[in-house]
Amino acid sequence: MTMLRLMWDRFEEALIVFLLAAMTLVTFVYVMLNNIYTLFYAIGEYFAEGSEATSEFFYSIGDFFLDAVQTMTWSNALTKALFAWLIFFGLAYGVRIGGHIGVDALVKLTSRSVQRVIAVLACLFCLGYAALLSVASFEWINTLMQAAIGADDLGQFGVQQWHIGMIVPIGFTLVFIRFVEIFVRLVRNQQVGLGLADEAADAMKLSETEGSKK
Structure with missing residues (x-):
């Protein structure tokens, strides 16, 4: 079970890295191609008066990139x-690493037992929300599958709208699973809150670290 959990965590991280890299690569290629053709047009214009053949050669390269x-x-x-x-895939990852910001300044003023009760109630609300959106988005994807509508500018490659939108029910299902894990840890008294990020505490730690360096 531990090995399976470790494999899933690594897959989760690898997929996020892949998505970020793919976005960066596609944007980089488009920007480069969108600017490089002007370079060959400029070179072609430079040779226009001296050598028409050379000029046309560089113009043709510019036309290719354009x-x-x-x-x-x-x-x-x-x-x-x-x-x-x-x-939507990062939603569950954010729950796992405690990346979502917690609005719990008042809650932390209460005792640990009260904090735990509030965390259980909040976790139940999160589970209900994730379950509701998982079911609703699955029905939406089912409708898109039946309609078989091509995705904008990607339909030429056989990509349909439901291919892109299917991440919504997948994402919220993963969020539901992550909150189930949190709920189990709360019931077992293995943690107090939802394990969300605390920007104020992080800022205080950073300030203390910088102060000790000085």
Whole structure:
């Protein structure tokens, strides 16, 4: 069970890295192609008076890159799709690492037993919310599957809208699973709160660290 959990955690991290890298690569290629053709046009213009053949050669290269840019209308749609997958897959990852910001300043003024009760109630609300959106989004994806509508600018590659949108029920299902894990730890008294990020505490630690260095 521990090995399976470790494998899933590593897969989760690897997928997030892949999505970020793919977004960066697609954007980089598009920006480069969108600017490099002007360089060859400038070189062609430089040789225009001296050698017409050389000038036409560089112009043709510029035309090639310009055509490549014009055919990359799908790049923006692909980047949006990857970003959507990153957001909804990252929801569960954020719960796992405590990356979501906790609004619990008043809660922390209470005793540990009260904090634990409040955390259990909050966790139940989160479970209900995640379950509701998982079911609702699954019905939405089922409708898109039946409609078989192509995704904007990606339909030419056989990508349909439900291919992109399926991350919504997957993401909220993973969020539900992560909160189930938190709920189990709360019931077993292995933790007090939801384990969310505390920006104020982090800022205080950073301030204390900088002060000790001085």
